[in-house]
Amino acid sequence: MRKTQWKKWGSLALSLLLLASLAAGCGGDAKPSGELSLYTWDGMFPQEILDGFEEETGIRVRYSNFDYDEDMLAKLEETEGKDYDLVIADDYIIELVIAEGLAQKLDTSKMENYKNLNPVFMSQFYDPNNEYTVPHGAGIPLLVYDPALTDVEITGYEDLWNPALADNIALTANYRVINGIALKVMGESYNTEDLDVLQAAGEKLLELAPNVRVINDSNTQDFIISGEAAVGFLYTSQVYLAMTARPDLKLVLPKEGLGFGIMASFLPSQAPNPDAAYAFLDYINRPENAAKCFEFLGYYCTNKAAESHISEDMKELLVLPEDAAAGEIVQNISQEAEDLHSEIWNQFRDACG
Amino acid sequence: MGNKSSPKTRPPWLLLAPMYAFTILFVALPILYMFLLSFLTRAEVWGVEFQFTLANYKRILEPLYLDTFLESFRLALISTALVALIGYPYGYFMAKMSPAWKKRMLLLIMIPFWTSALIRLYGWIIVFRSNGVLDSLLMGLHITGEPLKLLYTYPAVVVGMVYALLPFMILAVYSSAEKMDWSLVEAARDLGASSRLAFWTVTFKMTLPGLLSGVVLTFIPSMGLFFIADLLGGNKIVLVGSVIQEQLTKGRNQPFAAALSAVLMVLTVLMIRLYRRITGASKLEGLV
Numbered sequence: 068m069r070k071t072q073w074k075k076w077g078s079l080a081l082s083l084l085l086l087a088s089l090a091a092g093c094g095g096d097a098k099p100s101g102e103l104s105l106y107t108w109d110g111m112f113p114q115e116i117l118d119g120f121e122e123e124t125g126i127r128v129r130y131s132n133f134d135y136d137e138d139m140l141a142k143l144e145e146t147e148g149k150d151y152d153l154v155i156a157d158d159y160i161i162e163l164v165i166a167e168g169l170a171q172k173l174d175t176s177k178m179e180n181y182k183n184l185n186p187v188f189m190s191q192f193y194d195p196n197n198e199y200t201v202p203h204g205a206g207i208p209l210l211v212y213d214p215a216l217t218d219v220e221i222t223g224y225e226d227l228w229n230p231a232l233a234d235n236i237a238l239t240a241n242y243r244v245i246n247g248i249a250l251k252v253m254g255e256s257y258n259t260e261d262l263d264v265l266q267a268a269g270e271k272l273l274e275l276a277p278n279v280r281v282i283n284d285s286n287t288q289d290f291i292i293s294g295e296a297a298v299g300f301l302y303t304s305q306v307y308l309a310m311t312a313r314p315d316l317k318l319v320l321p322k323e324g325l326g327f328g329i330m331a332s333f334l335p336s337q338a339p340n341p342d343a344a345y346a347f348l349d350y351i352n353r354p355e356n357a358a359k360c361f362e363f364l365g366y367y368c369t370n371k372a373a374e375s376h377i378s379e380d381m382k383e384l385l386v387l388p389e390d391a392a393a394g395e396i397v398q399n400i401s402q403e404a405e406d407l408h409s410e411i412w413n414q415f416r417d418a419c420g
Numbered sequence: 421m422g423n424k425s426s427p428k429t430r431p432p433w434l435l436l437a438p439m440y441a442f443t444i445l446f447v448a449l450p451i452l453y454m455f456l457l458s459f460l461t462r463a464e465v466w467g468v469e470f471q472f473t474l475a476n477y478k479r480i481l482e483p484l485y486l487d488t489f490l491e492s493f494r495l496a497l498i499s500t501a502l503v504a505l506i507g508y509p510y511g512y513f514m515a516k517m518s519p520a521w522k523k524r525m526l527l528l529i530m531i532p533f534w535t536s537a538l539i540r541l542y543g544w545i546i547v548f549r550s551n552g553v554l555d556s557l558l559m560g561l562h563i564t565g566e567p568l569k570l571l572y573t574y575p576a577v578v579v580g581m582v583y584a585l586l587p588f589m590i591l592a593v594y595s596s597a598e599k600m601d602w603s604l605v606e607a608a609r610d611l612g613a614s615s616r617l618a619f620w621t622v623t624f625k626m627t628l629p630g631l632l633s634g635v636v637l638t639f640i641p642s643m644g645l646f647f648i649a650d651l652l653g654g655n656k657i658v659l660v661g662s663v664i665q666e667q668l669t670k671g672r673n674q675p676f677a678a679a680l681s682a683v684l685m686v687l688t689v690l691m692i693r694l695y696r697r698i699t700g701a702s703k704l705e706g707l708v
Binding site for chain 1 (some may be wrong): 484549571572650655
């Protein structure tokens with residue numbers, strides 16, 4: 068009897084202790100209002116940068132992450148743009164966020180380092196007057212191949228159709244980008260809404276099916292590194308990983324033209340602590356900090372002043388050559404065209420199997 | 421303290437209320453929401469518009485999506501047949517073992533469940549990939565000369581499905597074979613039946629409910645286990661599950677995803693009814 072009572076009081080005391088420590092954790096901070104609620108994909112910043120920011124400003128970073136841009140938009144709609152101070156996401160979804168009125172206009176005077184940004188990656192379709200966004204990295208899907216596994220010399224998308232590459236290509240799984248290969252070979256735009264053109268691209272794409280070894284959206288570089296496939300059509304971050312792991316691989320900027328995507332930061336319409344967001348944007352765009360971010364992230368550097376701070380051996384992969392800058396961004400298109408894209412894609416996948 | 425209040429002061433529905441609330445909130449409402457959603461129109465930019473349409477269901481009738489259903493059905497059928505072929509004898513012989521061995525065998529089936537299914541599938545990737553475990557073994561034994569491409573093929577997907585679903589079949593067959601009265605088999609043998617005839621007329625019929633519930637437990641999940649096809653098949657086999665996922669995310673077409681889910685669900689219900697019919701009938705045959 069006494070034993071059970073002891074247990075009861077003991078557990079009660081323990082839970083009180085826990086509660087007290089919890090309260091202490093909440094209220095005991097030096098600057099209770101200094102919190103930045105950051106919402107983006109997992110692993111966007113090196114720990115060094117997050118720690119450095121906290122140390123310098125005393126603002127604590129609360130990092131929440133999403134897997135898909137669409138999840139982010141759904142969340143912002145749900146909270147009416149209230150919960151987060153800063154969001155980093157892809158270009159096309161930001162267009163929707165702005166259209167829905169879920170982003171707020173920037174006060175660029177609050178960011179000393181705003182001038183460091185590379186104008187090549189600004190004034191894009193999703194924010195033509197740079198009112199809402201700050202670019203944070205650009206991705207360009209590129210071809211990487213292993214010259215030891217194939218004799219085909221690859222210079223562009225066209226070469227992927229070469230029968231010598233049968234069962235030897237690894238692709239990412241973004242259908243707008245993959246269907247885009249066929250569109251580019253035909254000399255068309257990624258964003259065409261002409262259904263006949265799309266139909267023709269779909270047929271062209273089906274001819275590629277016998278050459279496809281695997282379709283995988285994450286860690287696609289592994290197939291090239293391990294020799295499972297000779298050619299890979301990879302996202303920028305994957306290109307970066309493949310080329311650092313195997314410098315003997317060859318990198319191809321397809322001659323048909325580049326497609327690119329830009330990631331950008333914006334402040335949700337009712338961000339609770341916009342000043343923290345500005346402080347963070349300013350911190351990560353300081354040239355030496357930005358260089359660290361991009362060396363970690365493996366995306367093309369969108370900060371002009373940071374380029375000279377990027378280490379020599381990474382420059383080829385992180386700094387876009389001046390002449391290559393004319394790429395086309397994948398944008399939102401009409402419903403009919405989007406549906407057709409998705410159908411073409413599933414037909415293609417089916418034909419690969 | 422609790423003894424003082426008589427049972428009458430507490431109406432019985434109050435005790436059941438949490439269960440009803442739970443079922444309504446987490447089972448009935450989501451399903452209702454899904455069916456409702458499947459009749460709505462996708463909004464121009466994002467989300468849905470409250471405008472009734474049958475277009476989502478009409479779209480499923482396009483050859484592409486019918487093919488997807490057929491493909492899912494085919495893979496489920498092949499996997500289920502193989503699972504039954506391996507799982508039935510396994511469960512049957514397990515039921516005939518000594519209690520100590522039964523425990524050991526059961527443990528062997530349960531242990532893999534302690535690891536996430538996804539991680540176990542990555543194990544299969546290591547086995548199947550070029551220059552992987554199986555490939556090296558075949559080359560070491562001089563059966564094959566150069567690295568094979570075993571991964572990202574149809575057979576690799578089937579192996580993954582069979583591996584993931586086998587325990588459900590084994591446990592279902594085992595539990596019905598375990599409950600069986602083996603003296604009935606002895607009686608059949610006493611009355612002159614050959615061991616084969618005794619198996620088909622007595623044992624098989626009495627374990628049929630187990631086999632069929634194993635089939636249901638295998639077939640239904642295998643319609644939805646698209647991540648196996650994605651991982652081991654290299655995304656090259658399009659199943660209904662992966663189309664639903666894609667429509668919800670990249671396709672931004674929630675109503676169409678809901679319509680696909682609704683059709684999948686109706687098919688599942690039909691399967692379960694079929695199972696009830698067959699087992700109900702077999703039970704009568706077995707007893708009379």
